[in-house]
Amino acid sequence: MVDRKIILDTYKKGPEAVISLFEETFSKLEKRIQELENASKKNSKNSHKPPSTDGLGKPVTKSLRKPSHRQTGGQLGHKGHTLGLTATPDHTITHSPTYCTCCHTSLNHEPVKGYRIRQVYDLPPIQIEVTEHKVEQKECPHCHSIQEAQFPSTVSRPVQYGPNIKRLIPYLTHYQCISLKRTKEFFQDCFGHSISEGTLVNHT
Numbered sequence: 024m025v026d027r028k029i030i031l032d033t034y035k036k037g038p039e040a041v042i043s044l045f046e047e048t049f050s051k052l053e054k055r056i057q058e059l060e061n062a063s064k065k066n067s068k069n070s071h072k073p074p075s076t077d078g079l080g081k082p083v084t085k086s087l088r089k090p091s092h093r094q095t096g097g098q099l100g101h102k103g104h105t106l107g108l109t110a111t112p113d114h115t116i117t118h119s120p121t122y123c124t125c126c127h128t129s130l131n132h133e134p135v136k137g138y139r140i141r142q143v144y145d146l147p148p149i150q151i152e153v154t155e156h157k158v159e160q161k162e163c164p165h166c167h168s169i170q171e172a173q174f175p176s177t178v179s180r181p182v183q184y185g186p187n188i189k190r191l192i193p194y195l196t197h198y199q200c201i202s203l204k205r206t207k208e209f210f211q212d213c214f215g216h217s218i219s220e221g222t223l224v225n226h227t
Contacts, residue, residue: 029044030044106142106144108140108142109142112142119131119135149213149214150214150215151188151214151215151216154185156174156175156178158171158172158173158174159171159172160172184222184226188226189226192206192223192226193226193227195209196223196227197227203220203223203224206223207219207220207223
């Protein structure tokens with residue numbers, strides 16, 4: 024913005040000086056407007072800017088699917104894929120009636136006449152297991168030297184993470200694109216285990 028004092032000083036110098044000042048100012052403004060317009064046209068597709076900077080002005084992705092007059096969800100006559108009973112459940116819990124609801128007679132020693140079954144699909148409690156590897160030392164009865172068994176080649180440190188956790192970390196951070204901070208929170212929330220971001224980086 025041109026300072027008021029500069030305008031007054033220029034005015035005293037005559038019309039030509041005023042015209043020259045305004046031409047210079049307009050030129051700078053036009054250049055700045057052009058720079059802003061060019062910057063607003065840049066997005067993640069025509070520059071090195073990340074998609075997150077596209078903002079509200081980014082083009083809306085248009086669906087290639089043809090419009091349908093059907094309602095969303097399962098269609099009438101469509102075969103569903105609901106859960107079914109399995110013949111090999113992992114656990115079975117038997118619930119026995121203890122007394123007759125009509126006359127309150129005890130049923131504890133009465134034979135079972137039949138069953139009705141319901142099944143629940145769920146995840147087992149998720150927790151990290153610690154496996155200790157212990158190599159034995161023995162004394163040779165012939166030469167009295169102490170012999171020690173060998174640790175497995177995959178157990179190379181006093182304390183370390185196993186192959187399942189080592190595979191889970193890159194799956195979360197790379198394939199699922201979860202940040203290190205949220206991956207750390209995932210381990211704490213799901214397994215009750217605190218893991219450092221440095222460890223996550225080492226196994227990523």
